Amino acid sequence: MSATENIPRLTRMGRFLRDYPIIPLIILLICLIATLEFLRPGIVNERWIGNTIKFAIPLAMLAACQTLTMLTGGIDLSASVAATISAFVMATQVPIVGAPLAICIGLVPAILIGLVNGFGVAACRVHPLIMTLGTGLIATGCLQVYQRFVIASGSVVPEGLAWLGTGRTWGMPNALLVFVPFAVLIIWAQRRTGFGRLLYALGSNETAARISGVRSWQVYLALYALSGLIAGVAGLIYVGLIKAPSLSLVNPLLLPSVAAAVIGGTSIFGGRGGYAGTIVGALILTVLGTLLTLMQIPEGARRIFFGLIILAVTTVYIKLTDQS
């Protein structure tokens, strides 16, 4: 064991953090909650926890799109648009075709956006950043056209989705009924399925994957379609929470979803990270938002703080984990 003793302590700590990135994140989360409790004694109760989780869930789901695509070195900037479209189309279809069918119809354009992204990234080798930005813009335009046609029929958020988005059972938000199985599935899939491993492989070294016989286009196509589907579901849950479908419903969540994945320890260069960290990242961002609101800082300063804290956390984290 003499070999390990020669390694400087900082490097060893960096390696440890890189292998178990979730531990410092959880510590940070606990510190934030403790600060909150210190500033406003008694605020951290069951109701507050429920509320925080309720708002963190759509963010965490949208951040799943970012995490999975980032594992391959990509990103999905159309996720928020896919979520918005799926929510808006669903809500406007309910008066016409009824809730169950409307939900299915709502998910179709989200998957379609994902497939187009996948095709562009896999077959045309367009950089994911540009590809998803482009499809996002196109889809936004299409949504505006669509709105003109359905403007008369009005929109309804189905009971079931509202129950899922805002309802509680024993103090805990009902959305957990969807989110817990979803999170377990993703965390299991990223390590224990062939598809999940290939995401890491492509992000780590595409040539090595190719030499090993991986046809990357298949993976990219499936990945971006999956990302579209997840975004669509996130949109449905979010509209159940907000209850007012609009053309820019989920857009404010886009950059926080990227931030949640990055804070959660997923490398934007690919090959490193995972969804467990992202969930903690989404919780950190949500708690941070509450903290800054409670401190009654004016809006401008709040945003500055928000940005600074995200930068600080990410920088420290990268510094620590890059000590190889």
Place this chain on the structure above:
Amino acid sequence: MTSDTPLLHASGVSKRFGAVVALKDASLTIKKGEIVALMGANGAGKSTFVKVLTGALKRDNGTVKIHGADQHIGSPGAARRAGLVPVYQEPSLIPDLDVADNLALGNTPVEPFLHWVEALGISGLRLDDMIGNLPLATLRILDLARALASEPEVLLLDEMTAALPTDLVEKVLAVVRGQADKGQAVIYISHRFTEIAEICDRATVLRDGETVGDLAIADGVEDKVVELMLGAALGAGPAVAEASARPTGVPRLDVHQLRAGTRLADVSLQLFPGEVLGVVALEGQGQDELFDAIAGMIRPDGGTMAVNGKEVRFHHPADAIAQGLTFVPGDRAEGLLMQRSVHENIALPMLARMRNWGAIKMRREASKVRDAVARMQIDIRAQGEVQRLSGGNQQKVTIGRWIATGVETLLLFDPTRGIDVRTKRQIYGLVRELADQGAAVLYYTSELAEVPAACDRAVVIFQGRVVDVIPADRADEQTLMRAAYGLTNAHEVPA
């Protein structure tokens, strides 16, 4: 200054990169009107020496005198001002600029440049041609013309003719000879003895970073040069492996007149089950393209390949893998997921196909990986990311990946480059063991001494063609080296 004072005199030049000594004691003298060939086996330090002389690298020790005066050449610009102008192995023009802009960057006078381009046999060049649109051979000529236009006192040419067609080679040789006749000097690096015999006056031979000889070019000098390049290694090679019986039957892999890229011209070879077939070639003779084409990494431009007697065409490495052809690339960084674990690296090919995208059978996978790790004797004490392993262990991981899936035909490209002796031995042993179990192995090596230790026979490739097939018991370094330099006319080469 008398006419005897050498134009350039370098002596005792040394250069190390970290722990690696690239140059130990290199020296070279060149007078006005001389052409000197700089020769040496792969890794002898030729390129490093040229870079030191032209200021691209700083020397650690030694002196460089120009016209008898000590010169400190600190940068390529300083070398140029002192009259030393290089043409490196790789094209050095900027692809996104046109010809005129490239000339302006180096302050090259346009008129003489165009004169030399014309003299070197390129017609119809326009100054607004984009460099990126020109063929490789033209780029080499432009590099040379640019160097000539600055009227160098000493011109250094590193593998100038490697990418050129025959007619251009002749023009280049004529121009180079003309330079010398005008009283300028040329240092000429090439693997081609015929060219060296045609134009050079002397040959300076490097071995392991040391100048070991300086010979006048005369008949029969090739043998002496080869001897010098090999040095003490001659006859002291490792024990010859027990070569298996002459292979018969249907070849596992039958490559016929394969052609790819600019360098692989026409290679035919047969690889039989139970055989380790060595591939020997100097750098850049088409071996990279050969392996890439067989592994499905690139598509060949011509020729055919057959596996077990059936013709095959590969569009993707997955097609080659489906035929049992598995590839270990020369650059480990190319083949490994550096940030992932040994386990994930070894298991990768098992998950590649779409039907394996679902749940992984963790126990089965773990046992296969364990077997591969045990068989390859990979030291996995350094847990976690593969980039924390030593080079030798990393190489074992790239090979072990295919051991875990069961080897039929293994394509090893220089698998022992830069790894320690013990690991090398393990790899020879493993390759032999695989062959004994019926696998076929194609084994390119840049280290000639490995051929008798690891292979049953060796095909030698020179300028993109097979020039000889040598059985292991005759594959001493001298024979191989001679063949690698294309010096075979002793016997017929099997097609």
